[in-house]
Amino acid sequence: MRIEHLHPVPHLTTALTGPLLQIERHMLDQQAEIESWLRRQWQLTSAPFYASVDLRNAGFKLAPVDTNLFPAGFNNLNPAFQPLCIQAVQSAIERVCPQANQILLIPESHTRNVYYLESLALLHDLIKKAGFSVRIGSLQEDLTSPQTVDLPSGHRVVLEALIRHEDQIGLEGFVPCMILLNNDLASGRPAILEGLSQPVIPPLALGWSNRLKSGHFLHYEEVANEFAELIDIDPWLISPLFLKCGEIDFMKREGEECLVSNAARLLESIQRKYDEYQIEQRPFVVVKADAGTYGMGVMSIHDAEEIRTLNRKQRTRMAASKGGIDNTKVILQEGVYTFETWGDSLAVTEPVVYMIDHFVVGGFYRVHTKRGPNENLNSPGMHFEPLAFAEPCTAPELNLSPDAHPNRFYAYGVIARLALLASAREQADLSAD
Amino acid sequence: MRIEHLHPVPHLTTALTGPLLQIERHMLDQQAEIESWLRRQWQLTSAPFYASVDLRNAGFKLAPVDTNLFPAGFNNLNPAFQPLCIQAVQSAIERVCPQANQILLIPESHTRNVYYLESLALLHDLIKKAGFSVRIGSLQEDLTSPQTVDLPSGHRVVLEALIRHEDQIGLEGFVPCMILLNNDLASGRPAILEGLSQPVIPPLALGWSNRLKSGHFLHYEEVANEFAELIDIDPWLISPLFLKCGEIDFMKREGEECLVSNAARLLESIQRKYDEYQIEQRPFVVVKADAGTYGMGVMSIHDAEEIRTLNRKQRTRMAASKGGIDNTKVILQEGVYTFETWGDSLAVTEPVVYMIDHFVVGGFYRVHTKRGPNENLNSPGMHFEPLAFAEPCTAPELNLSPDAHPNRFYAYGVIARLALLASAREQADLSAD
Numbered sequence: 001m002r003i004e005h006l007h008p009v010p011h012l013t014t015a016l017t018g019p020l021l022q023i024e025r026h027m028l029d030q031q032a033e034i035e036s037w038l039r040r041q042w043q044l045t046s047a048p049f050y051a052s053v054d055l056r057n058a059g060f061k062l063a064p065v066d067t068n069l070f071p072a073g074f075n076n077l078n079p080a081f082q083p084l085c086i087q088a089v090q091s092a093i094e095r096v097c098p099q100a101n102q103i104l105l106i107p108e109s110h111t112r113n114v115y116y117l118e119s120l121a122l123l124h125d126l127i128k129k130a131g132f133s134v135r136i137g138s139l140q141e142d143l144t145s146p147q148t149v150d151l152p153s154g155h156r157v158v159l160e161a162l163i164r165h166e167d168q169i170g171l172e173g174f175v176p177c178m179i180l181l182n183n184d185l186a187s188g189r190p191a192i193l194e195g196l197s198q199p200v201i202p203p204l205a206l207g208w209s210n211r212l213k214s215g216h217f218l219h220y221e222e223v224a225n226e227f228a229e230l231i232d233i234d235p236w237l238i239s240p241l242f243l244k245c246g247e248i249d250f251m252k253r254e255g256e257e258c259l260v261s262n263a264a265r266l267l268e269s270i271q272r273k274y275d276e277y278q279i280e281q282r283p284f285v286v287v288k289a290d291a292g293t294y295g296m297g298v299m300s301i302h303d304a305e306e307i308r309t310l311n312r313k314q315r316t317r318m319a320a321s322k323g324g325i326d327n328t329k330v331i332l333q334e335g336v337y338t339f340e341t342w343g344d345s346l347a348v349t350e351p352v353v354y355m356i357d358h359f360v361v362g363g364f365y366r367v368h369t370k371r372g373p374n375e376n377l378n379s380p381g382m383h384f385e386p387l388a389f390a391e392p393c394t395a396p397e398l399n400l401s402p403d404a405h406p407n408r409f410y411a412y413g414v415i416a417r418l419a420l421l422a423s424a425r426e427q428a429d430l431s432a433d
Numbered sequence: 434m435r436i437e438h439l440h441p442v443p444h445l446t447t448a449l450t451g452p453l454l455q456i457e458r459h460m461l462d463q464q465a466e467i468e469s470w471l472r473r474q475w476q477l478t479s480a481p482f483y484a485s486v487d488l489r490n491a492g493f494k495l496a497p498v499d500t501n502l503f504p505a506g507f508n509n510l511n512p513a514f515q516p517l518c519i520q521a522v523q524s525a526i527e528r529v530c531p532q533a534n535q536i537l538l539i540p541e542s543h544t545r546n547v548y549y550l551e552s553l554a555l556l557h558d559l560i561k562k563a564g565f566s567v568r569i570g571s572l573q574e575d576l577t578s579p580q581t582v583d584l585p586s587g588h589r590v591v592l593e594a595l596i597r598h599e600d601q602i603g604l605e606g607f608v609p610c611m612i613l614l615n616n617d618l619a620s621g622r623p624a625i626l627e628g629l630s631q632p633v634i635p636p637l638a639l640g641w642s643n644r645l646k647s648g649h650f651l652h653y654e655e656v657a658n659e660f661a662e663l664i665d666i667d668p669w670l671i672s673p674l675f676l677k678c679g680e681i682d683f684m685k686r687e688g689e690e691c692l693v694s695n696a697a698r699l700l701e702s703i704q705r706k707y708d709e710y711q712i713e714q715r716p717f718v719v720v721k722a723d724a725g726t727y728g729m730g731v732m733s734i735h736d737a738e739e740i741r742t743l744n745r746k747q748r749t750r751m752a753a754s755k756g757g758i759d760n761t762k763v764i765l766q767e768g769v770y771t772f773e774t775w776g777d778s779l780a781v782t783e784p785v786v787y788m789i790d791h792f793v794v795g796g797f798y799r800v801h802t803k804r805g806p807n808e809n810l811n812s813p814g815m816h817f818e819p820l821a822f823a824e825p826c827t828a829p830e831l832n833l834s835p836d837a838h839p840n841r842f843y844a845y846g847v848i849a850r851l852a853l854l855a856s857a858r859e860q861a862d863l864s865a866d
Contacts, residue, residue, distance in 0.1 A: 035564020036534040039527055083825035084516050087792055091524055094472055101469040129828050131468020359520050392516035395562050 023062060023238065024402035024411045026231040031396060031410075037230055038358070038417055045424040047358040049092055049180070049201050053416040055351045056336035060279055062411060063240045063336050064419040065286070067216055069206050070184040072108070074126070075118040075153070076364040076386035077354060082126065084392065088356035089130040093178070103127055103134045104169070104176035106193075108183050111140065111159065114151060121155035123182060137162040137171050139183065139190055167197040185209045186291075205430035206423075212290045214244040214331045215429075219422035227418055236273050238415055241266060241334040244290060248330050250319040256307060259287070262332050264304035270334050284335035284374050287318070291329060300335055300374055337373045340365070342387065348373055353393065353416035360393040360413040456495060456671065457835035457844045459664040464829060464843075470663055471791070471850060478857040480791035482525055482613070482634050486849040488784045489769035493712055495844060496673045496769050497852040498719070500649055502639050503617040505541070506797070507559070508551040508586070509819035510787060514795040515559065517825065521789035522563040526611070536560055536567045537602070537609035539626075541616050544573065544592065547584060554588035556615060570595040570604050572616065572623055600630040618642045619724075638863035639856075645723045647677040647764045648862075652855035660851055669706050671848055674699060674767040677723060681763050683752040689740060692720070695765050696737035703767050717768035717807050720751070724762060733768055733807055770806045773798070775820065781806050786826065786849035793826040793846040 027034060052071035053064045077085070093103070105127065107120045120136070127134045138147070138159040147159045160171045169192065170176055179193070179200045185207025193200060204210070221239055228235035243262040248255035263285050270283035287307070288298040299318060301307065310318070318330075340349045348371050353363040366384040390405070393413030397406045460467060485504035486497045510518070526536070538560065540553045553569070560567045571580075571592040580592045593604045602625065603609055612626070612633045618640025626633060637643075654672055661668035676695040681688035696718050703716035720740070721731040732751060734740065743751070751763075773782045781804050786796040799817040823838070826846030830839045 032534055032561075032564055032566040035523075039564070042527075080513060081516065083514065083827050084520060086825075086827050087517060087520055090468075090792070094475075101465055128465075128831075131465055131472070133465040359523070392519075394516050394519050398561075 021402050023233055024407055026233055027411050027414055028396055028398055028402055028407060030231050031398070033230065034227075034414060037227075038421070041421050041424075042358045045421070045428050047355070047420055047424050048206065048427050050354070050356045051416075051420050051423055052363075053353050053355070053419040055353060055412055055415060056338045057340050057351065057412075058281075058337040059339045060277055061237050061336055062415055063238050064220065064415060065240060065333065065336060066213070067220075067419045067423055068184070069202055069211075069423055070108075070182050071354060072116050072119040072182070073352065073364070073386070074122040074354070075115070076352075076388060077122075077362040078364075078388035078390065081362040081389075081392060082129075084359070085126045085354075085356060085361045086129045088359040088361050089126055091359065092357035093127075093130065093132065101133055102174060102176045102178075103132045104171065104174070104179050105134055105136045106139060106162075106179060106181050106183055107136060107159075109138065109140045111138070111147070111149065117149055117157055118151050118153055118155065120182065121151055121153070121157045124157065125155070127180070135160060135171055135174055135176075137169070139192070162192055164192050167195060169193070169196055169198065181207075183207075202427065203431055206427055208291050210430060211426065212329065212331075213288070213333075214242065214290050214329075216419075216422055216426055217242050217331070217333070219425045219429075220419055223418050223422045223425070238418070240336055241269050241273075243332045245330060245332070247328050249328065250310070250315045259330065259332070260304045260307050263287070263301060263307060266332050266334060267302075267304060281337055286333045286335045287330055288333065289329070290331045302374075335374055339373055342367050347385075348375075349387070351389075351412050353412050355416060355420050358417065358420065360416060363389045363393065363409075363412065363416075365389070454835050456666055457840055459666055460844050460847055461829055461831055461835055461840060463664050464831070466663065467660075467847060470660075471854070474854050475791045475857075478854070478861050480788070480853055480857050481639065481860050483787070483789045484853050484856055485796075486786050486788070486852040488786060488845055488848060489771045490773050490784065490845075491714075491770040492772045493710055494670050494769055495848055496671050497653065497848060498673060498766065498769060499646070500653075500852045500856055501617070502635055502644075502856055503541075503615050504787060505549050505552040505615070506785065506819070507555040507787070508548070509785075509797040509821060510555075510795040511797075511821035511823065514822075514825060515562075517792070517794045518559050518787075518789060519562045521792040521794050522559055524792065525790035526560075526563065526565065534566055535607060535609040535611075536565045537604065537607070537612045538567055538569045539572060539595075539612060539614050539616055540569060540592075542571065542573045544571070544580070544582065550582055550590055551584050551586055551588065553615065554584055554586070554590045557590065558588070560613070568593060568604055568607055568609075570602070572625070595625055597625050600628060602626070602629055602631065614640075616640075635860065636864055639860055641724050643863060644859065645762065645764075646721070646766075647675065647723050647762075649852075649855055649859055650675050650764070650766070652858045652862075653852055656851050656855045656858070671851070673769055674702050674706075676765045678763060678765070680761050682761065683743070683748045692763065692765070693737045693740050696720070696734060696740060699765050699767060700735075700737060714770055719766045719768045720763055721766065722762070723764045735807075768807055772806060775800050780818075781808070782820070784822075784845050786845050788849060788853050791850065791853065793849060796822045796826065796842075796845065796849075798822070 048069050050071055052068045054066040056063060056065050105124060108116055124134055136157060136159050143161045149157050163170055168175060177198060179198055181200060181202055188209045189204050193204060224235045224239035243266050245255055245258035245262055266285050267283050274283055282302055284300050284302045286300050338348055338350050341347060342349045347367050347369040349365040349367045351363055351365055354361050365387040367387050368384045389409060391409050393409045395406050396410035397404060400407060481502050483504055485501045487499040489496060489498050538557060541549055543549060557567055569590060569592050576592060576594045582590050596603055601608060610631060612631055614633060614635055621642045622637050622640060626637060657668045657672035676699050678688055678691035678695055699718050700716050707716055715735055717733050717735045719733050771781055771783050774780060775782045780800050780802040782798040782800045784796055784798050787794050798820040800820050801817045822842060824842050826842045828839050829843035830837060833840060
């Protein structure tokens with residue numbers, strides 16, 4: 001189904017918007033303090049180069065559920081905000097690498113994914129418009145000569161083979177002064193990128209081979225607590241509860257007990273918060289790979305016992321992860337309902353916010369007509385329609401209602417930046433290792 | 434006449450676009466080098482806080498004719514690019530004054546000018562959206578209680594009385610950590626702003642009481658030479674020739690001889706360049722106040738003898754300047770034809786480019802239906818229609834023709850930034866004094 005872009009902003013359908021309106025009201029009233037606090041945070045801890053954050057808006061709660069430090073999907077952003085991206089890329093690169101002119105972009109290797117290549121083409125274009133000479137170096141080992149791919153959008157990408165010479169990496173006739181990674185390293189740290197004299201940004205340590213979602217959410221919890229204190233709200237309203245377990249083998253059913261008991265504990269904790277706010281929905285928990293991306297191995301459960309009764313197919317899906325690395329660690333995260341719907345068919349939507357440097361540059365909604373409000377909208381094989389944000393996230397209108405579109409987008413931009421700050425602290429920790 | 438915004442980009446009507454296409458071609462081909470060169474320049478010399486630059490596009494030549502370091506007209510920019518302005522304000526302030534939260538904006542005192550107040554309201558709004566607490570302190574001495582002005586756009590400005598306490602300035606209950614000047618100090622440096630411990634940005638030294646247009650254009654000439662060498666073009670294609678004279682008294686006709694002889698010399702120099710490029714237009718010279726703004730005391734002449742035959746009314750107009758300071762120094766500047774026209778009536782247009790920090794954030798065209806291509810479009814009492822740039826200046830499309838709209842706007846953005854760089858060097862000189 002091709003969604004007509006007639007109503008550019010999804011509708012928030014929930015009876016219980018009280019706490020959210022309260023969060024948004026607090027954010028609007030204290031906008032200058034919030035921005036000032038964030039400015040101080042970026043001075044203490046540099047923002048990662050870029051990020052996209054998946055949010056879920058339950059009306060009573062607005063929280064990030066995943067933070068991607070090697071974002072794709074740039075092609076889903078509103079073309080009207082391209083200048084914002086260009087300007088942010090200029091800020092990011094002049095700070096990170098002031099003398100940079102030649103930039104090498106290293107993408108994911110799944111070159112048959114047209115959506116990904118469209119995003120890559122757009123990212124390439126943004127960096128070029130920002131005033132850099134940029135070329136794409138592929139980690140595919142079978143690439144011997146440049147591979148040109150013409151895309152449905154009319155864009156074209158050229159993938160070239162990497163050449164390493166001592167501690168420098170480049171392409172034929174191209175020695176970059178900075179390597180920009182757009183590969184999440186889910187399959188591990190490529191040897192060819194180790195020990196380079198050129199800066200690799202984001203650093204290899206931020207790839208999924210080092211990073212854990214639970215590490216991110218530990219930092220996020222801390223950030224959310226500090227922020228909640230600043231604007232005087234309950235941190236639960238912006239932060240998903242979570243628990244983790246040690247090694248899990250879904251196929252051999254090893255570690256299952258921990259999973260079941262932690263899921264039960266988590267469901268109880270959520271129920272207590274739901275009771276406190278008189279929320280009548282049924283709590284649910286999302287089980288996902290602690291190291292991973294792409295929504296593989298993701299499962300929503302409303303009852304801890306569901307874990308025991310997984311069938312073989314479900315176990316296989318949970319055990320698999322991107323890049324062929326087995327999913328041995330999982331995170332149990334409080335499920336956040338998404339109560340934003342779009343169009344007459346009330347399709348479920350989920351906002352994704354994009355940042356470059358510490359600037360919010362736009363976002364889009366994942367719109368899905370065949371999923372429920374308690375399901376993950378970014379699963380393998382999942383079809384979603386991107387709906388670009390119609391307005392920027394940086395222009396709150398203080399004289400409009402707290403949930404007026406510019407204000408809702410502003411709130412998204414604030415929460416997404418809290419997740420970005422959590423990643424900045426992760427980055428600082430990992431770089432210090 | 435209300436101009437309908439049907440054709441958002443003026444038409445460039447000139448037979449002789451050869452050299453301009455050549456400039457634009459050079460700029461596109463060397464975009465990465467240009468941006469890289471500019472990045473180095475901003476590291477050597479910080480950009481002023483903001484600026485607007487008046488450009489003239491003669492088809493064969495594209496050059497700045499005036500640079501305003503206390504820009505108004507923010508209300509003429511395309512609302513679609515507001516997010517760019519907000520992001521640039523964030524960059525500018527976090528660099529200039531990292532701890533700033535409370536900002537005091539000091540505007541011009543001509544509070545009956547609704548156009549100016551609309552611009553002020555917009556500037557206030559931009560800074561607020563950028564996440565600062567901002568209030569407006571007026572230099573009007575008769576202001577005792579806050580004055581609220583409701584504007585046709587629905588915006589409202591509140592002007593408050595300045596309070597100085599020792600070396601700090603503020604408002605009732607408001608001690609700002611930074612003073613943002615939007616007053617060009619044409620009437621001199623106000624004592625109340627001298628010797629403050631808070632940063633005043635831009636510095637008082639950049640006001641028209643210190644600054645001379647000829648000083649700016651000396652720097653511009655140098656910048657244009659460096660840039661022309663970088664992209665291998667004749668610097669004349671982007672730089673207006675100019676000469677100045679010592680003290681002039683238009684009423685007493687003192688200093689007239691220098692004016693006449695320099696005008697003659699300048700017209701000859703222009704003619705030589707016109708001959709070189711086979712340009713058939715008649716050269717003209719613009720005589721304007723060396724210290725001043727607002728297009729007061731501006732006159733176009735095609736023959737040096739015109740200076741001797743000025744009538745009393747013309748002399749009075751040339752002698753007057755903004756803020757009541759007599760116009761005693763003038764600059765003779767090569768007139769640059771504007772060959773961009775708009776609409777069926779072929780109204781003359783002139784682009785104005787806006788920058789915040791070193792970022793181009795948009796611009797607009799002054800569209801005038803009753804002026805010729807050799808006249809100043811920013812004179813007192815002049816009515817022009819603003820036509821917001823339909824596209825950003827930062828997104829050149831290398832596969833389109835050099836004069837395609839995104840590329841023409843890119844060229845405007847580059848030339849405007851050269852003028853900004855000249856001002857950055859002026860600022861460095863004046864601050865060093």
